[in-house]
Amino acid sequence: MKPIVEIKDLSKNYFNKRALDNINLSIQSGKVVGVLGPNGSGKTTLIKILAGLLRQSKGEVLIDGHEVGVYTKSIVSYLPDRNFLYNWMSIQDACDFYKDFYRDFDETRFKNLLDFMKLERSMKVTSLSKGMHEKLNLSLVLSRDAKLYVLDEPIAGVDPVARDQILDAIINNYNENSSMLITTHLVRDMENLFDDVVFLKDGRIVLEGNAEALREEKSKQIDDIYKEIFGE
Numbered sequence: 001m002k003p004i005v006e007i008k009d010l011s012k013n014y015f016n017k018r019a020l021d022n023i024n025l026s027i028q029s030g031k032v033v034g035v036l037g038p039n040g041s042g043k044t045t046l047i048k049i050l051a052g053l054l055r056q057s058k059g060e061v062l063i064d065g066h067e068v069g070v071y072t073k074s075i076v077s078y079l080p081d082r083n084f085l086y087n088w089m090s091i092q093d094a095c096d097f098y099k100d101f102y103r104d105f106d107e108t109r110f111k112n113l114l115d116f117m118k119l120e121r122s123m124k125v126t127s128l129s130k131g132m133h134e135k136l137n138l139s140l141v142l143s144r145d146a147k148l149y150v151l152d153e154p155i156a157g158v159d160p161v162a163r164d165q166i167l168d169a170i171i172n173n174y175n176e177n178s179s180m181l182i183t184t185h186l187v188r189d190m191e192n193l194f195d196d197v198v199f200l201k202d203g204r205i206v207l208e209g210n211a212e213a214l215r216e217e218k219s220k221q222i223d224d225i226y227k228e229i230f231g232e
C-alpha cells in the first residue's frame, strides 16, 4: 500500500540553526507513529512542515502522494502545541469556527467527545484550565474526518486524570483508515498507543521501527530505550 507520508532528505534551517537534518521517513496508512525526542530535537518543526505552516529548506515531503499545499491541508488535521482559539470564543463558537473551516468536521463526533471530556458548549475559552483547553483542542481536531492527524504534544502540561482521558479519546476515535503522527517526550504514558516509533535527536532520526519489535529486540520498554538514548 502507498504510504500516507513520504519524507525524503528533509532539512530545515532557521537562519544558521539546523532544526532537521536529512530526515527520511515513510508512514504507512493505518498506523499510529510516535515521534519521540526531548525539547529542541525538532519535533514541532517536523509537524509544522507536515501541517503546511513551515516550508522545508531542502528535501521532499509528500502526503497522500501530494506536495504540501491546499490539498494536503484539507486531509491533515493538526493539533498545535499551544492554544489556537480566540479568547472571545465559547466552545460553541469554536465548534462553528471549525465547521465553517473544515468540510470534514463531524459535529456528532464532536458532541460525543465533549460529553466524554465533560465539557459544555456554553463554556468560555478564557475560563478553561490548561487540561480543559487541551481536551477541547483535541476534540476539535479529532472531529475532523482526516486522513492524517498530526498531534503535537497532546498531553504536555495536563494532570494524570486528564491525560488518561485524552489518551482514551485518541484511542476511541482513531479509525484504521487514517494515520496519526504524535510527538511526545512523555513516552511512558503514551507508548502503548504507538505502532511505530521514531527517535529524534538534534534534528536527526537516531532509531526507528515497529514498537513491539524494538521492545523484543532490546528486551526493554520504549520508555527505557528513550532514557538510554537521551540519557534521562
Ligand SMILES: Nc1ncnc2c1ncn2[C@@H]1O[C@H](COP(=O)(O)OP(=O)(O)OP(=O)(O)O)[C@@H](O)[C@H]1O
Residues within 6 Å of the ligand: 014, 015, 017, 018, 019, 037, 038, 039, 040, 041, 042, 043, 044, 045, 046, 081
Ligand atoms: N523560529 C525559530 N527560529 C530559530 N530557531 C528555532 C525556531 N523554532 C525552533 N528553533 C530551533 O530549532 C530546534 C528545534 O526546535 P523544535 O521546536 O522543532 O523542537 P521540539 O522538539 O519541538 O522541542 P519542544 O519539545 O521544546 O517543543 C531548536 O533548537 C529550536 O531552538
